[in-house]
Amino acid sequence: MSTQLSAGGAEVTVDQENGCRISSLRIDGTELLRQGPRYGAFPMVPWCGRVANGRFRDGATVHQMPLNHPPHALHGFARDAPWRPAGAGATEAAFAYDLTDPWPYPGRVTQVVALAEDSLTLTMGVETYGDSFPAQVGWHPWFLRNLxxxxxxxxxxxxxxxxxxxxxxxxxTGNRIDPKPRPWDDCFGMPNGVDVTLTWPGALELRVTSRAEWVVIYDEEPEAVCVEPQSGPPNGLNTLPRLVTPLDPLEVSTTWTWRRLG
Structure with missing residues (x-):
């Protein structure tokens, strides 16, 4: 089962059964996302990127996550689970996912997908049903290198x-260095908010923005370029934990705005 949204010449498909990923984003019939069950644009939650050796500490307690990318745990596990529809219209849809084993804390994740003629806004939230816990959210879009x-x-x-x-x-490593030239599989700090522009010369420009202050760029594969806004750096559950509390849930949005060129 999937959910279809459309606004003007923009069309989005959300595959809620496969990690609530955006499986297709088409602008005037042109597909922007790499196709396949592992690709599209998937949410990263309750952590982003790698957790070193799958272990993170919360106070005096050390939790072990499954090593789905040995020797580390990668991108959370909500991307591999079905999500529940929580309401949909022609241009906007909401989905929910309950955090459960092997995550040690009960909680709920929501994602709202809102489409306009020239933009797509994704908003993800994490709330706890009980104790506070560290968490991260982000998105991992696989934009096609060639349209x-x-x-x-x-x-x-x-x-x-x-x-x-x-x-x-x-x-x-914990060291901050001057940005190096590509190729990248690297995290960058943008303290004024993520702002990255992808340009397909003569065809399309797409700008990825977010109030989040971290972005991972991955461009080591010939088929796609990944621009991943996220609420903290890789291994951030250990190095920069952001606690989700009953009074302070975690909520992050990203907006992708496009325009035709030529």
Whole structure:
């Protein structure tokens, strides 16, 4: 089962049975997302990127998550689970997912998908049913490198304040360094909010913005470029925990705005 939204020439498909991912984003008939059950644009929750060796500490307690990307735990596990529909119209739909084993804390995640003629806004929230716990949210879109066969490669433009130095184990070392040239599988700090522009020359420009202050750029595969706004850096459950409390849920949004070129 999937949910279809449309506004003007924009069409979105949400596959709530497969991690509530955006499985298709078409602008005037042109697909922007890499196709396949692992791709599209999926939510990362209750953590983003890698958790070192799958372990995180909450106070004096150490929790072990499944090593779904050995030797680490990667991207949470809501992307692999079915979500419940929580209401839909022609241009907006809401979905919910209950945190459960192996996550050690009861809670609920919601995602609202809102489509306009020239933008898509995704809003994700995490709330606790009991004790406070650390969590992260983010999105992992696989934007096509080429919008058509033989077309120009997507160009990435952004101005981060720093890059998180990445160790040989792909975990940030804690050092902030000057941004390096691509290729990237790296996290960047944008303290004024994520603002990254993808341009397919002569075809389309798409701007990814968010009040979140962290973005991972992944462009090491020939098929796609990933621009991942998220509420904290990889391994952030350990290094920069953001507590979800009964009085202070976690909520983050990202908006993708596009315009045709030429």
């Amino acid at each position: 058509e066969a033989g077309g120009p490669d997507a160009e990435v433009s952004f101005d981060p304040a720093w890059q998180e130095e990445r160790g040989d184990d792909h975990i940030p």
